[in-house]
Amino acid sequence: MKSLPGIQVADTPLIRDAIDLAKSSLEPFLFNHVMRSWLFGVVLSEGAERVPDPELLALSVVLHDLGLTDRYTANDRFEVDGANAARVFLKDRGLSTQQLQVIWDAIALHTTPTIALHKEPEVVMAHSGIAADVLGAGLDRIPQDKQCAILSEFPRLAFKNRFQASLCDIARRKPATCFDNILRDFGTRYVKGFTAPSFAELFEKAPFAE
DSSP states (O other): OOOBTTBOOOOOHHHHHHHHHHHHHSOHHHHHHHHHHHHHHHHHHTTOSSOOOHHHHHHHHHTTTGGGSTTTOOSSOHHHHHHHHHHHHHTTSSOOHHHHHHHHHHHHTTTOHHHHTTSOHHHHHHHHHHHHHHHOTTGGGSOHHHHHHHHHHSOOSSHHHHHHHHHHHHHHHOGGGGTTSHHHHHHHHHSTTOOOOOHHHHHHTSSOOO
């Protein structure tokens, strides 16, 4: 990827391969999202107390939405489907077991800030970059000129509407995977007739007399 003004990114064969995979697998609006999220994460990492490994951060964020594609969707929640797909893609590519686990965690937990923000710096900054692009969280810490450069290089392409539609489609097709994650909120608000298990129901039905 070409450098943007004032933003230094890691450039390795593995990162380039990951970008190629994301570009060939994701719709353009989603590819631009993962790229913006990576760049936002890079900028937010500058001066951080715990600096992430730049290659692991790149791989985590560039590959984080594979689970939203027909090619990689499976039976688990989309974050886990994506984490599993990334691990298969990166296996035997020179990464250690620990590095693969960090990438898996970053992808699987990218919608769960109450856990992600307490883990390794790659997991923290993967979530932070993604949250900046989806929710605007932390944008006040990203200089305006860098925001403009990122948005110019990777425009949003009606991201809000198209991302909502993508999540609602999963809520319709795999309602059981909406338990304990953001898909429940999208299904409840936007999908007619949506139902998903709740922890309270599981608790009430537990096979114990007391």
